[in-house]
Amino acid sequence: MALYGGVDMMDDTRVLALRDGVCVPVREIRAGDAAALQRLVARSSDRSVELRFFGPLKRLSDKQARRFAEVDGRDRFALVALDPEDPGEVVGVVRYEREPGTDAAEYAALVEDRFQDRGLGIGLTRHLIEAARANGLERLYALVMRENAGMLHLLRSLDLPERKRWEDGAEHVEIDLRPSTAA
Numbered sequence: 001m002a003l004y005g006g007v008d009m010m011d012d013t014r015v016l017a018l019r020d021g022v023c024v025p026v027r028e029i030r031a032g033d034a035a036a037l038q039r040l041v042a043r044s045s046d047r048s049v050e051l052r053f054f055g056p057l058k059r060l061s062d063k064q065a066r067r068f069a070e071v072d073g074r075d076r077f078a079l080v081a082l083d084p085e086d087p088g089e090v091v092g093v094v095r096y097e098r099e100p101g102t103d104a105a106e107y108a109a110l111v112e113d114r115f116q117d118r119g120l121g122i123g124l125t126r127h128l129i130e131a132a133r134a135n136g137l138e139r140l141y142a143l144v145m146r147e148n149a150g151m152l153h154l155l156r157s158l159d160l161p162e163r164k165r166w167e168d169g170a171e172h173v174e175i176d177l178r179p180s181t182a183a
């Protein structure tokens with residue numbers, strides 16, 4: 001399973017340094033992470049869950065958790081950040097899912113509240129973008145609630161061409177992953 005430019009990283013775990021210097025292990029998601037994803041959602045605030053899932057969610061069902069954790073590494077891809085104090089727990093996850101037959105994929109992220117606004121979401125997203133490009137994607141899009149300042153700010157901070165439109169009560173934000181053609 002290729003993560004960075006075709007290098008086989010399947011069993012590798014990288015370290016991402018947060019703004020406050022805390023180092024967080026990061027790796028591709030594995031099928032065995034399903035229960036840890038359920039615990040991440042259970043530990044997350046109602047607000048974070050609502051922003052991620054567009055509504056309340058008592059718990060991530062076994063079926064949803066399995067679907068999120070089982071990826072093919074190409075059209076469906078996700079990275080998890082592990083709790084540096086307890087590597088059995090997932091504290092952040094970013095994912096993309098390709099629209100079948102296109103070069104576009106939907107992107108989504110969830111960072112545990114106590115790890116938010118420390119640089120984890122954007123760090124994970126930058127790594128996800130490297131993988132998306134290596135897997136032939138040219139566009140990522142996210143559906144973002146208008147009041148989700150954190151996500152809107154993160155997407156802008158990527159410094160990639162961005163197109164926004166209002167769709168079904170949410171901002172549809174599309175990020176262009178192609179190398180800049182600007183001189």
Ligand SMILES: CC(C)(COP(=O)(O)OP(=O)(O)OC[C@H]1O[C@@H](n2cnc3c(N)ncnc32)[C@H](O)[C@@H]1OP(=O)(O)O)[C@@H](O)C(=O)NCCC(=O)NCCS
Pocket residue numbers: 047048049051052107108109110111112115116117118119120121122123142143144148149150151153154157
């Ligand atoms: C949105 C989310 C993934 C962002 O991850 P994060 O780790 O908190 O964000 P980062 O610390 O990487 O911040 C990225 C940028 O956004 C800014 N930011 C973060 N939270 C912010 C907030 N609430 N308001 C304004 N700006 C914010 C950061 O200052 C940083 O800006 P910079 O690049 O100019 O320094 C995370 O907050 C989260 O999981 N929220 C709940 C679920 C959600 O909204 N998911 C997205 C659904 S599409």
